Amino acid sequence: MFYYVMPSDDIRRNLATEEYLMYNREFDEPLVLFYYEKPSIIVGRNQNTQEEVNQKFIDDNKIVVTRRRSGGGAVYHDLGNLCFSFVLDTKNAEFGDFKTFVSPIINALHEMGATTAEVSGRNDMIVDGKKFSGSAMFKHGSKIYAHGTLMLDVDLDVVTKALNVPADKIASKGIKSVRSRVTNLKPYLAEQYQDLDVEGFRDALLKHLFAVDDLADIKDKEVKISAAEEAKIEEIYENVYNNWDWVYGTSPAFTVQKRQHFTAGTIDARLDVKDGIIDKVTFYGDFFGTSDVSELEAKFVGIKYNREELAKVLANVELGNYFLGIDHAQILDLLA
Numbered sequence: 001m002f003y004y005v006m007p008s009d010d011i012r013r014n015l016a017t018e019e020y021l022m023y024n025r026e027f028d029e030p031l032v033l034f035y036y037e038k039p040s041i042i043v044g045r046n047q048n049t050q051e052e053v054n055q056k057f058i059d060d061n062k063i064v065v066t067r068r069r070s071g072g073g074a075v076y077h078d079l080g081n082l083c084f085s086f087v088l089d090t091k092n093a094e095f096g097d098f099k100t101f102v103s104p105i106i107n108a109l110h111e112m113g114a115t116t117a118e119v120s121g122r123n124d125m126i127v128d129g130k131k132f133s134g135s136a137m138f139k140h141g142s143k144i145y146a147h148g149t150l151m152l153d154v155d156l157d158v159v160t161k162a163l164n165v166p167a168d169k170i171a172s173k174g175i176k177s178v179r180s181r182v183t184n185l186k187p188y189l190a191e192q193y194q195d196l197d198v199e200g201f202r203d204a205l206l207k208h209l210f211a212v213d214d215l216a217d218i219k220d221k222e223v224k225i226s227a228a229e230e231a232k233i234e235e236i237y238e239n240v241y242n243n244w245d246w247v248y249g250t251s252p253a254f255t256v257q258k259r260q261h262f263t264a265g266t267i268d269a270r271l272d273v274k275d276g277i278i279d280k281v282t283f284y285g286d287f288f289g290t291s292d293v294s295e296l297e298a299k300f301v302g303i304k305y306n307r308e309e310l311a312k313v314l315a316n317v318e319l320g321n322y323f324l325g326i327d328h329a330q331i332l333d334l335l336a
């Protein structure tokens with residue numbers, strides 16, 4: 001087995017590197033990758049990004065949002081979360097089921113004191129009945145990567161806030177992720193691991209996986225990435241993981257239906273969104289102004305469905321013509 005430790009703390013670059021290595025390297029032996037990142041949400045291949053993220057919270061807290069190629073639900077990562085990934089070619093290595101591929105990780109965790117950590121269901125690892133890891137995989141030809149999370153010391157409060165979308169927000173046709181109760185691993189690890197940050201945890205795991213006391217002993221097992229390859233990884237970063245078309249634009253078509261009560265009355269808004277772009281907006285309500293509201297509805301058609309774009313349109317609108325006594329911020333909150 002070979003290994004590579006990602007130097008970046010940006011999930012978009014880390015996913016680009018993982019993808020690059022899988023497509024472009026030959027794997028006589030499996031490769032294990034480790035990476036971690038600053039606060040980010042990673043939605044699954046078939047998910048509706050707008051539905052999975054709490055956009056206002058994401059904007060306010062500058063949380064990175066991206067989409068991965070593997071399936072499953074949206075997860076939240078911060079600097080207390082470590083990702084692992086096994087990349088291999090099924091021509092050269094057998095790829096069993098989920099339980100088989102995570103077994104080296106489970107064994108290492110047992111050795112580190114989390115003796116009750118176990119595999120659960122289709123893609124979870126749990127301890128004390130609570131999830132600390134979710135996994136997913138992506139296949140291309142005979143090559144596969146199977147990656148997962150390890151919640152060492154994640155801010156659990158933020159997990160709920162960042163992923164929490166009000167139930168009434170969207171009536172979607174997309175695939176919904178399963179909400180489950182999560183926990184951090186740290187309290188379950190032995191005393192000597194209590195002061196570890198995510199890098200220390202990673203190094204400890206590596207030592208257990210390769211059965212060495214010193215990482216210097218496995219230097220020859222470390223994969224090297226050249227400057228020319230870095231440039232190609234940068235292209236994947238830009239074209240895929242940092243590209244709105246991939247992150248939002250590939251979401252399934254969905255409809256947002258929202259209702260807001262104002263002192264003057266109630267407004268309902270319905271937005272049809274296709275490929276991340278607003279297809280149609282309809283307002284219903286009982287206190288419209290003097291101008292035809294369909295004029296306002298038309299202004300939103302064709303823009304990207306996000307707060308920033310909605311705010312730009314609203315900035316040029318004399319709202320009082322359409323709704324009496326409502327300001328821009330209120331309408332923005334209704335729509336976004």
Ligand SMILES: Nc1ncnc2c1ncn2[C@@H]1O[C@H](COP(=O)(O)OC(=O)CCCC[C@@H]2CCSS2)[C@@H](O)[C@H]1O
Nearest residue numbers: 042072073075076133134135147148149177178179180
């Ligand atoms: N970081 C993290 N780890 C484990 N579980 C999480 C995490 N964040 C949120 N959740 C919980 O899992 C569900 C979603 O579970 P679900 O089973 O739907 O999806 C997954 O687990 C996908 C894991 C993808 C791992 C990739 C590895 C490299 S980049 S992302 C979510 O609603 C939360 O309740």
